[in-house]
Amino acid sequence: MRLLFTFKTAGVALRRNTSRSFLTILGIVIGITAIMLVTAVGSGARILITNELGGLGAETVNIEPGKRPKGPTDLARVLFSDSLKERELEALSKKSNVPDATDIAPEVFVSGMVVYQGETFGATILGFSAKFMFKNLGLKIAEGVLFDTVDINSRARVAVLGSRAKSELFGSGGAVGKYVSIKGQKFRVVAVTAPKGTVSLIPVDDLVVVPYTTAQYYLTGTKHYNQILMRAGTPEQVNRMKADIERTLRDLHKIEDPADDDFHIHTQQGMVDQVSTIINIFTMFLSFVVAIALLVGGIGVMNIMLVSVTERTREIGLRKALGATDRDILTQFLIEAVMLSSVGGLIGVLLGTLFSILASTVVRVFFHFGWLFSFPWIGALLGVLVSALVGIVFGIYPARKASQKSPIEALRYE
Secondary structure (H helix, E strand, C coil), rough: CCCHHHHHHHHHHHHHHHHHHHHHHHHHHEEEEEEEEHHHHHHHHHHHHHHHHHHHHHCEEEEECCCCCHHHHHHHHHCCCCCCCCCHHEEEEECCCCCCCCECCCCCCCECEECCCCCCECCCEEEEEEHHHHHHCCCEEEEEECCCHHHHHCCCCEEEECHHHHHHHHHCCCCCCEEEECCCCEEEEEEEEECCCEEEEEEEEEEEEEEHHHHHHHHHHCCCCEEEEEEECHHHHHHHCCCHHHHHHHHCCCCCCCCCEEEEEEEHHHHHHHHHHHHHHHHHHHHHHHHHHHHHHHHHHHHHHHHHHHHHHHHHHHHHCCCCCCCHHHHHHHHHHHHHHHHHHHHHHHHHHHHHHHHHHHHHHHCCCCCCCCHHHHHHHHHHHHHHHHHHHHHHHHHHHHCCCCCHHHHHHH
């Protein structure tokens, strides 16, 4: 009963100075809102990126040339490495070398613009196998027919356009059978994809896909591949297939020490796990940075509570004169501090949730990413608990100071 009375007394005291109470908790509100926003955005980003990376399926393995990059400065060496060529493709295509492989396709990146009758579009140009891409990315044909193995072997100058590339170059008119220009070379459009958006971080609607042999011969002038994609029959076969790929390439390149590998392999699950770890660490780091606002808010709570103790000195003396103990006074002022900071935490959780929903909506509507709002339960729980803890930590000193006042001196205070 006494504790309930203490809560009521604390509530009356806080309502007596509503404006000051709100300004006191403003720092906590901002801190908890920021933590909620950071954790919600981090969670949404992790879901989006992991879904995108998983778009190729857990059965897919990426083989890239050069040593595994350990930092941004190593990326250039990977891009210009030429350790994956036709002989590597032939070796990996043999069932005797990689028995678990069900599909394989090399990829060649091409920089440049696509032009049609004065219209220019900065497409993502790939030399690839159209059938491999459509099969493994779940794409559909809006019009036309995909180029096949015959076109790849004959270096045919044919192209498949993504839906946005087609609309930017041809508008509402038909594109199949017409010719676009890439680096001064004419390519006949044989198919257009149905709208798909982004899959596995690939903007498929912006793609222009040509046979990889054609890309090498007419557009890049190179004989190496930027990567080779392989697909296992089941996800359980991926690790075994990866080991077979490593053995085949090391035998081919006469490599005995794995540290000397001139290639590196990514599995989709490995990339998903790696990205998730990076995002979690980054989110945790930002949360610690944002927590500084909570420290500022806690100092604000302590400062205002000290002012409140001074203003209510006569009240403290009167309560002690009527029989209130030091513990009663300490409990009342400590509860006031905890109530202040907890209310700030709850408001911060509410505002953080609203801002997170707004941010995810803006990204989804204006940037066309499949960004879904994910309520950060851990962030919300931590927000409320941390705000209450802030009230206890920063409220204990003012509460002790109030409880230690002499009732005689307090009653004489003017």
